[in-house]
Amino acid sequence: MAQLNKSLSKTPTGIVGLDEITGGGLPTGRPTLICGAAGCGKTLFSLEFIVKGALDYDEPGVFMAFEEKAEELAINVASLGFDLEALQKDKKIKVDYVHIERSEIEETGEYDLDGLFIRLGYAIDSVKAKRVVLDTIENLFSGLANEAILRAELRRLFHWLKEKGVTAIITGEKGEGFLTRQGLEEYVSDCVILLDHRVINQISTRILRIIKYRGSVHGTNEYPFLIDEEGISVLPITALKLQHPVSSERVSSGVPSLDQMLEGKGFFRGSSILVSGTAGTGKTSIAAYFASETCKRKERCIYFAFEESPQQIIRNMRSIGIDLQQHIDNGYLAFNASRPTLNGLEMHLLTIHKAVRQFKPSSIILDPITNLITIGSVSEVKGMLIRLIDFLQAEQITVMFTALTLNTVVNEQTDEGVSSLVDAWLLVRDIENNGERNRGMYIMKSRGMRHSNQVREFVISDEGLSLVDVYLGPEGVLTGSAREAQQLMEETGIVLRTHAVTRKDREIERKRNVLQSKIESLRAEFESVSDELNKSYVEEELRKEVMHKNREELIKKRHNGNSNEPGGDEPRDTK
Amino acid sequence: MTNEEPGEVEKNGQEEVEFVLRLYVIGASSNSVRAITNLKDICETYIKGRYSLDIIDVYQQKEIAEAQQLIALPLLIKTFPLPERRLIGDMSDKDRVLRGLGIIV
Numbered sequence: 255m256a257q258l259n260k261s262l263s264k265t266p267t268g269i270v271g272l273d274e275i276t277g278g279g280l281p282t283g284r285p286t287l288i289c290g291a292a293g294c295g296k297t298l299f300s301l302e303f304i305v306k307g308a309l310d311y312d313e314p315g316v317f318m319a320f321e322e323k324a325e326e327l328a329i330n331v332a333s334l335g336f337d338l339e340a341l342q343k344d345k346k347i348k349v350d351y352v353h354i355e356r357s358e359i360e361e362t363g364e365y366d367l368d369g370l371f372i373r374l375g376y377a378i379d380s381v382k383a384k385r386v387v388l389d390t391i392e393n394l395f396s397g398l399a400n401e402a403i404l405r406a407e408l409r410r411l412f413h414w415l416k417e418k419g420v421t422a423i424i425t426g427e428k429g430e431g432f433l434t435r436q437g438l439e440e441y442v443s444d445c446v447i448l449l450d451h452r453v454i455n456q457i458s459t460r461i462l463r464i465i466k467y468r469g470s471v472h473g474t475n476e477y478p479f480l481i482d483e484e485g486i487s488v489l490p491i492t493a494l495k496l497q498h499p500v501s502s503e504r505v506s507s508g509v510p511s512l513d514q515m516l517e518g519k520g521f522f523r524g525s526s527i528l529v530s531g532t533a534g535t536g537k538t539s540i541a542a543y544f545a546s547e548t549c550k551r552k553e554r555c556i557y558f559a560f561e562e563s564p565q566q567i568i569r570n571m572r573s574i575g576i577d578l579q580q581h582i583d584n585g586y587l588a589f590n591a592s593r594p595t596l597n598g599l600e601m602h603l604l605t606i607h608k609a610v611r612q613f614k615p616s617s618i619i620l621d622p623i624t625n626l627i628t629i630g631s632v633s634e635v636k637g638m639l640i641r642l643i644d645f646l647q648a649e650q651i652t653v654m655f656t657a658l659t660l661n662t663v664v665n666e667q668t669d670e671g672v673s674s675l676v677d678a679w680l681l682v683r684d685i686e687n688n689g690e691r692n693r694g695m696y697i698m699k700s701r702g703m704r705h706s707n708q709v710r711e712f713v714i715s716d717e718g719l720s721l722v723d724v725y726l727g728p729e730g731v732l733t734g735s736a737r738e739a740q741q742l743m744e745e746t747g748i749v750l751r752t753h754a755v756t757r758k759d760r761e762i763e764r765k766r767n768v769l770q771s772k773i774e775s776l777r778a779e780f781e782s783v784s785d786e787l788n789k790s791y792v793e794e795e796l797r798k799e800v801m802h803k804n805r806e807e808l809i810k811k812r813h814n815g816n817s818n819e820p821g822g823d824e825p826r827d828t829k
Numbered sequence: 830m831t832n833e834e835p836g837e838v839e840k841n842g843q844e845e846v847e848f849v850l851r852l853y854v855i856g857a858s859s860n861s862v863r864a865i866t867n868l869k870d871i872c873e874t875y876i877k878g879r880y881s882l883d884i885i886d887v888y889q890q891k892e893i894a895e896a897q898q899l900i901a902l903p904l905l906i907k908t909f910p911l912p913e914r915r916l917i918g919d920m921s922d923k924d925r926v927l928r929g930l931g932i933i934v
Contacts, residue, residue: 360916
């Protein structure tokens with residue numbers, strides 16, 4: 255009946271990530287206990303709650319400090335970019351330093367903490383505070399001797415705070431066997447948050463855990479958090495739901511022949527791609543190509559290098575025909591190089607988060623993730639990568655990881671266990687044959703597309719990367735020089751064949767020429783024969799004509815002789 | 830101890846020091862009422878005539894609480910003679926009050 259509005263109303267803390275874990279923030283109008291060992295960030299946590307409240311949510315706050323003076327606090331948070339003094343001047347925040355020193359105080363009998371109540375009440379009223387922090391109220395126990403009075407008064411204080419309706423944070427130092435030294439958890443029962451600071455293998459990790467949150471669903475995991483120049487960021491281990499927007503847009507890998515293997519279009523935008531392989535198989539080259547391609551599309555890309563310095567990568571990639579420097583100059587490419595051991599895993603994750611939020615890239619590259627293993631266990635690295643992938647997918651950022659497989663025998667299992675998380679997995683592998691090593695590339699998987707199932711030979715040359723079809727011959731798969739030899743042999747065959755063909759052509763030509771000349775001579779013969787025949791025919795005619803003429807002459811002459819010498823005709827005729 | 834007490838008082842008395850005392854109380858709470866009575870008693874007994882006592886009701890001047898670093902009440906501040914001392918409670922522990930005020934050592 256008491257909770258008619260069903261869900262508990264919550265006050266956002268403004269601390270990145272915490273409001274997601276708590277489903278909205280701290281319980282409104284109730285005290286929350288934040289406990290942890292010295293130096294775990296309690297003061298900063300609570301101070302950020304107050305400052306963010308005043309700046310972002312228009313909820314003024316009172317910060318009652320039992321440990322640090324107001325000036326010290328102001329200096330401490332100035333490094334986070336908070337101007338405490340200005341906020342105080344604007345009546346948005348009231349910082350009250352409570353000085354209590356046992357040696358200066360003589361207890362002479364019964365007392366109560368009305369002074370504190372009045373003081374706090376006055377501070378709350380003066381800025382109309384909605385948020386209150388008491389940091390660290392346990393200091394009262396060291397300042398005042400009468401524990402019985404203190405406990406009774408504390409109980410009264412928390413009741414009073416609830417009545418006031420302020421959302422309060424009470425900090426407490428971690429005690430032996432208890433959450434706090436003085437058992438404050440006994441009084442604050444609505445919400446308890448534990449901060450921890452662990453050092454494993456000399457690398458520190460800060461952890462936050464919600465021990466209790468009455469009346470609310472909350473994440474129960476240990477959430478790593480970070481303190482940097484922008485305050486506290488809590489990183490949810492995983493998003494609670496898998497509800498990423500998905501894109502069916504494709505982005506080129508930068509290697510046309512690789513795109514060919516991926517339906518000719520490349521990867522999905524916002525997908526995660528793993529490139530794994532043994533040492534020296536060209537993982538970085540693939541990554542650099544992808545980065546360069548992204549920049550060519552006038553999109554931004556961040557290259558997180560955990561092994562090589564940016565200059566080294568730029569120099570090395572120049573040798574295979576990529577100029578990364580121009581992309582940097584144009585503002586499309588940013589390098590972020592650090593040794594994995596520089597920070598804990600969480601710090602790396604945060605660095606990535608922040609770089610991504612600032613630079614707003616459309617793709618990022620992590621080269622290689624294997625090195626992260628040096629600072630965390632496999633499961634930790636996996637946890638971190640899951641969160642990273644979650645985050646990037648939510649932001650629709652394509653990510654390419656490279657991973658070194660140490661042992662080729664088990665390479666289907668390793669890769670920091672992320673192979674099941676990623677959307678596409680390219681495996682570059684050495685193929686050793688005929689006394690040489692060649693690179694072979696497979697696409698192990700590529701979700702949501704019909705990808706090639708073939709092994710391609712992966713060739714790195716001055717002109718860049720390309721994938722060559724391996725030669726499948728009678729002796730199996732041929733790569734490298736064996737493939738080239740095979741190609742040469744095929745080329746030789748072609749040359750020989752063309753040669754043979756031309757010789758035959760010439761033969762035919764020659765034969766044709768011979769026949770042609772034969773035809774010519776026959777025709778000449780024919781002409782001469784026909785000429786001969788014609789000649790005799792004409793002679794005959796001529797003779798016939800001449801004889802005819804002669805006869806006519808004779809006849810004519812005879813007619814004339816008959817009149818003169820009649821006997822003269824007969825002897826000539828006999829002649 | 831008991832034999833020395835009057836001697837000490839005598840000594841202080843001879844120095845003729847003027848005690849400046851301020852007592853912060855809250856309205857008419859039982860602690861406050863007791864503190865006022867007890868303190869007045871002690872003063873009248875040991876430093877009669879050479880003390881000034883201000884009784885301040887914090888409820889009436891809430892801003893004082895921060896300025897004077899008030900937490901536990903009732904609070905008695907001895908501003909003179911130096912050093913400044915702070916005494917909390919209902920002043921029922923006479924020994925402690927006297928020692929706190931420097932009347933006995």
